[in-house]
Amino acid sequence: MATVELEDVTKSFGDTVAVAGLSLRIEHGEFVALLGPSGCGKTTTLQVLAGFIEPTSGEIRVGTQLMRGIPPHKRNIGVVFQSYALFPHLSVFDNIAFGLRMRNVPASEIAGRVNRALDLVQLTSLDQRYPKALSGGQQQRVALARALVIEPSVLLLDEPLSNLDANLREQMRFEIREIQKRIGITTVFVTHDQSEAMAVADRLVVMSKGNIRQVGTAQQIYESPADVFVAEFIGQANLLKGRVAAVSEGEARLAIAIAQGGVVTAQHRGRVGSGQAAALALRPEDLRLAIDVQPGMNNLAGTVTRVNYLGSVINVGVRAGDLALTITAPRGERIPAEGENVVVCWPPSAGILLPEAP
Amino acid sequence: MIPPGPRRWLGAFVVLACLFSVAPVLVIVIESFTSSDYVVFPPPGLSFKWYGEFIKRPEFVDSALVSLVVALCASLVSTLLGAMTAVALERHAFFGRRLLQSLFLAPLSLPGIIFGLALLQFLARYGWPRNVVTMTLAHIIITLPFAIRFISVALLGIDRNVELAAHSLGANRLRAFWHVTFPLIRPGIAASLVFAFILSFDEVAASLFVASPSAMTLPVRIFVYIDQNYDPLVSAVSSLLVLAAVIALVIIEKTVGMGRLFGLR
Numbered sequence: 001m002a003t004v005e006l007e008d009v010t011k012s013f014g015d016t017v018a019v020a021g022l023s024l025r026i027e028h029g030e031f032v033a034l035l036g037p038s039g040c041g042k043t044t045t046l047q048v049l050a051g052f053i054e055p056t057s058g059e060i061r062v063g064t065q066l067m068r069g070i071p072p073h074k075r076n077i078g079v080v081f082q083s084y085a086l087f088p089h090l091s092v093f094d095n096i097a098f099g100l101r102m103r104n105v106p107a108s109e110i111a112g113r114v115n116r117a118l119d120l121v122q123l124t125s126l127d128q129r130y131p132k133a134l135s136g137g138q139q140q141r142v143a144l145a146r147a148l149v150i151e152p153s154v155l156l157l158d159e160p161l162s163n164l165d166a167n168l169r170e171q172m173r174f175e176i177r178e179i180q181k182r183i184g185i186t187t188v189f190v191t192h193d194q195s196e197a198m199a200v201a202d203r204l205v206v207m208s209k210g211n212i213r214q215v216g217t218a219q220q221i222y223e224s225p226a227d228v229f230v231a232e233f234i235g236q237a238n239l240l241k242g243r244v245a246a247v248s249e250g251e252a253r254l255a256i257a258i259a260q261g262g263v264v265t266a267q268h269r270g271r272v273g274s275g276q277a278a279a280l281a282l283r284p285e286d287l288r289l290a291i292d293v294q295p296g297m298n299n300l301a302g303t304v305t306r307v308n309y310l311g312s313v314i315n316v317g318v319r320a321g322d323l324a325l326t327i328t329a330p331r332g333e334r335i336p337a338e339g340e341n342v343v344v345c346w347p348p349s350a351g352i353l354l355p356e357a358p
Numbered sequence: 359m360i361p362p363g364p365r366r367w368l369g370a371f372v373v374l375a376c377l378f379s380v381a382p383v384l385v386i387v388i389e390s391f392t393s394s395d396y397v398v399f400p401p402p403g404l405s406f407k408w409y410g411e412f413i414k415r416p417e418f419v420d421s422a423l424v425s426l427v428v429a430l431c432a433s434l435v436s437t438l439l440g441a442m443t444a445v446a447l448e449r450h451a452f453f454g455r456r457l458l459q460s461l462f463l464a465p466l467s468l469p470g471i472i473f474g475l476a477l478l479q480f481l482a483r484y485g486w487p488r489n490v491v492t493m494t495l496a497h498i499i500i501t502l503p504f505a506i507r508f509i510s511v512a513l514l515g516i517d518r519n520v521e522l523a524a525h526s527l528g529a530n531r532l533r534a535f536w537h538v539t540f541p542l543i544r545p546g547i548a549a550s551l552v553f554a555f556i557l558s559f560d561e562v563a564a565s566l567f568v569a570s571p572s573a574m575t576l577p578v579r580i581f582v583y584i585d586q587n588y589d590p591l592v593s594a595v596s597s598l599l600v601l602a603a604v605i606a607l608v609i610i611e612k613t614v615g616m617g618r619l620f621g622l623r
Contacts (some may be wrong), residue, residue: 056605072525073534079526085519089541098537102528304477 002063002153003028004049004186009058011044018044019211021058022337029184031177032228033201035191037233039259041210042190046156049188051075062153073102078147082159084139086131092118092142093127099150117145120179137168144176148183155180155187161196173200198222206230222283228354231281237323238287239279240264241356247274252353254280262321263299265348277356286350289316289336290343297345300325304340318344367602383600390593399591408594418595423580424490425559428575430499433554439498440505440550441543445535447506448513464502472562473500496568497561501537501554508553513539514545548613556606560599 004026011019019041026032034042047053049060051072059065067075088094096114105113110242118124121141131139140160147155160176161169177200180187191197197204197219206213206221206229225231228239242256244265252268264280272278292298302320314329316336325344329335336342360368385399390408392401410420465473477496478488486492492609516539524534562577569578580595610616 050522050526052525071530072522073528073530075526077526079523081520081523082518083517085517085523087520087523098524098529099527102533146523146527157407 003061004154004188005059005061006049007059007061009045009048009055009060010039012056013049013054017210019048019055022210022212024205024212024215026186026188028186031180031187031189031200031202033189033191033197033204034207035194035204035233035349036207037192038324039209040207042192042207043158045207046158046188046190049154050077050156055286076150076152076154078150078155080140080143080147080160082162083164084131084143084160086139086142086146088131090130091127092123092129092131092134092209095131095142096146096149099146103150104122112151114145117149119335120148120182121145130264137172140164140172144179148179148185153186155185157187157189159190159192161191169196176200198234199270204234206233208233223352225352225354227283228279228281228356230351231279231354236284236326238282238284238323240282240323241344242278242280244268244272244274244276244278244328244353247272251348252278254278254353255352256280256323262300264300266298266351266353267349268353272353272355277316280351280355281354282346282351284315284326285313286327287317287327287344287346289327289329290345293343294345297347300343300344302342304336304338304342307335307338309335318342386593387597389598390590390597392590395589397588397593408476408590409598411591412594412598415591417574418576418579418591421576422576422598423575424493424573426613427557428490428494428497428573429555431494432501432558433551435494436498436501436505436551436554436598437509437547440502441509441547442500443506444509444513445539448510463503465499469559470500471567474564474567476563488568490573490575493565493568493575495574496564497558498615500564501557504553504557505550508545508550509543510541512549516542545613549610552606552609552613556603559602 004024004356006022006024009019010017011021022041024032024047034045036042044053048055049067051067051070054068061075061077078117087098091099091115096117097110100110100113107242114127115124118127121139121144123138123145126134131142136141143160157176161172166171173196176189178212189197189201190243198221201218203215203217204221205215208229214221214230217226221230221234225237230235232239240254240256242254246253246257247268250267250269251265252274253263253265255263266280288294288297288298293301300320300323302323302325304316305319305324306317308315312331314331314333314335316327316329318325318327327344369396387395387399389399391404391406392398393403393405394401394406443462447455447462474496477492480486481488481492520538520542521534524538525531529537559575560577561575562581565575565578569575574582576595576599580592584592605615
């Protein structure tokens with residue numbers, strides 16, 4: 001169990017920079033998710049942490065120990081791969097015992113520890129089976145037990161749930177979190193699925209093109225995304241792009257760039273100034289549908305393009321000029337008809353005003 | 359999917375093609391059991407006497423032993439070198455790798471006679487003798503490309519992450535190879551050993567040039583014998599060679615599967 005620190009870590013493959021000057025500190029016992037689209041550098045970061053590849057520059061510390069030059073077999077790190085990478089020629093028991101045997105743990109102790117690990121992942125009766133006779137979910141649990149039985153200081157998981165079907169994925173993500181909490185091991189979890197990351201991680205690290213865009217709890221990232229990329233990647237976001245016309249007190253007036261023109265009011269929170277290009281990010285649940293213009297609110301007239309009844313919510317698509325907006329209304333509200341003229345409204349306090357990338 | 363009508367014709371064609379390839383060999387094998395003193399098909403009567411004759415000829419038994427020793431040594435060394443080469447080529451990306459791969463496979467493109475001639479000149483130039491050792495060397499060169507190929511194919515079938523997993527669990531390079539990679543490529547190694555053995559055992563073209571009175575493999579002995587004689591002894595010895603090849607193929611099929619070896623499965 002230890003803290004993990006990445007200091008200005010860079011990894012390039014020839015001309016391609018996979019990870020660019022990444023700095024991050026993970027606390028002891030913390031469950032951190034590295035989240036981002038394909039190619040953002042999250043898997044490369046994990047491989048650097050595991051020692052499978054050496055960084056081009058920068059330092060990695062586990063606890064107080066510098067990891068540079070230390071090969072993977074000396075790092076005391078547990079890894080769970082996306083493909084599970086179980087040893088096909090060994091039984092479940094021998095797969096899990098492998099790490100202990102490499103450490104010359106006496107045979108009497110091995111049996112006890114392997115059985116405890118099997119209990120932890122609830123696979124006690126399957127210890128004599130071979131990997132090819134196991135289901136995806138079972139293989140995943142064996143991979144987890146195998147990584148944990150050696151009592152590593154850090155647990156690394158590389159998209160471990162990607163190969164499972166949706167239901168199993170949801171169940172397994174909570175099981176992994178349970179186990180991690182029980183043992184209290186520092187964990188780094190790589191995923192491209194933002195709802196998965198939000199569900200299990202203590203903190204999320206949103207990455208794009210080798211850089212960290214934002215680090216924070218699920219709430220921090222959802223409520224206050226740092227930039228347009230994060231706003232769009234986490235949850236859904238309606239983006240109203242335009243230029244800041246005026247700023248006063250805590251509020252800014254944004255002239256949005258749509259055909260019929262229009263000005264909306266939002267809180268600037270010190271992030272944008274007058275004349276700047278900016279985007280207002282609004283979550284679908286921030287927006288309301290009304291028949292008429294609502295006083296004291298921002299209003300946009302539009303036409304309903306689609307209505308999806310999803311059970312717990314109603315998802316409505318509205319076209320306002322050349323903007324396509326998505327609104328989520330809670331169950332029980334009046335369901336509008338396709339083609340209806342509506343007014344989309346929201347209070348000035350809703351949404352986040354973000355500076356647009358130049 | 360092929361409709362049933364044409365499929366029957368295709369099946370018949372395949373059977374005929376197989377018979378066509380195998381028929382000459384079958385004829386020789388049947389001939390070897392003849393009771394007559396001359397080669398005739400079909401044999402008038404059946405007898406083991408020509409196999410008995412083979413055992414009575416010291417030069418044939420000698421050659422059989424030479425072939426056995428050469429084939430065993432060549433297949434062992436070839437497989438060992440082949441394994442090391444295959445692992446290096448598959449697991450490490452380095453400058454010039456493609457070129458080296460082509461270079462290692464080059465002997466395949468050389469006709470046996472040309473290679474034999476070149477080797478003979480090489481040996482003569484540097485004053486090396488023609489004996490069992492140089493014969494084995496020739497056979498190693500001829501079988502090495504196959505060893506490399508078989509083990510490369512076996513390596514390709516292993517998930518790369520399995521070795522990384524072994525590393526993360528505390529196995530250094532050597533231990534990861536021994537405990538994880540080696541058991542998984544064992545079928546490939548077995549196939550390489552057997553295939554190299556049979557290739558060497560049956561080799562004629564290059565062996566003709568490198569052979570000497572002290573080192574004459576069985577195929578070469580048969581070749582020389584036919585020049586002067588033609589009796590069922592040749593059929594008997596040939597049948598023994600065929601038997602060895604069949605055993606080898608069965609072993610390969612049981613360990614790796616012939617289809618998979620040539621990428622058909």
